[in-house]
Amino acid sequence: MRVLLVEDERTLGDTLARGLRQQGWSVDLARHGLAGLSRAVEREHDVVLLDVVLPRLHGYEVLRELRRRGIATPVVMLSAKDGELDQADALDLGADDYVTKPFSFVLLLARIRAVVRRGPASLPAVLAAGDLTLDPGTHRVARAGVDVALTAREFALLEHLMRHRGQVLSKAQLLAEVWDPAAEPDPNTVEVYVRYLRTKVDLPFGVRSIETLRGVGYRLVDATVPTPVAAAG
Template identity: 55%
Template structure:
């Protein structure tokens, strides 16, 4: 089993390399994000151990570029960053597992073996609604081939609506799935972000994709072709 370790802490990387070789892994180690991206994109590995805080390119950027290039090797993020949002960002970008420092080497090996058994994930399915398309892997949105730039929150909102197209979803459901279950702010933030998304995916193209269901919530129509406002 070939494992790529992208870790700039030399002592930790050396310890991991020695331990994983003893467990039967073939180990390649690089100490910066640029080399990590090149190795992962140009060579075949069964699993990747990727730190977040790296010189050159951080782990988030390495992971994002790998998934954009359709490299689906399982990735375990190994980092001292243990916040909920750090983990959420990693999983949103396509990480398969997340382990914080300090960690148990036995647990690390078990998780790596589990990822190898599971194999590389399949590329997420492209979401479409008429001329609108959203690629969860590349985190890209297009209307009739024209790229549309969305913020991470706008992208999350549109992705949730597209995964539930032709279904009415409430503000509470959107807040729970796009923000988080502990969000305690006003629910009119949903209206604000729906407005932001409409101004980017509809108004420039003369389309009407997201329907407001008064008193209930919103519905994204699967056949939202250009038809005027």
């Protein structure tokens, strides 16, 4: 079996690679997200072990790009984050399993065998809120059937809001989930990107789907483009 391991922690990566090779498996080891994505695209693997917080390209972005390209290789996410929302986000993006660090190597082997038995992953479902749609697989956003071009960060923020449609999310939550905490982003960054999103998915269509709750956070709600009223004949 060929395994692609994408892990930037050198000691952990080397230890895992050595243990997997002792199982008789072939292991490709990548130290950052871009290298992992490149190797996943260039050659076939039976399973990908993918760390979440990676330098140069976040693990979720690697996963999203793999699924966008139609690469359905089973992916097991490795992360120190053990929250239910973290695991749900990864699975919704198309991951096959989520293993929390620190973990038992025996358990990891069992998880790997299980996802390989299940076979390739299905591509993630299209998200919808009113007439706003977001396809994680193709990276396409549309309002009332009209395509909306977003940057990678805008897409990630909108996707997170849509996955938690109707829920109020604080700036701190959004920073922790959408941005890399190691980069220590300014809390005002969230406000800036929410404004960017509104100018693209709301204002041009005369709707208001991204709400601000002062002192609390942001919430995405269902909204549809108003239907013009026909003039009386």
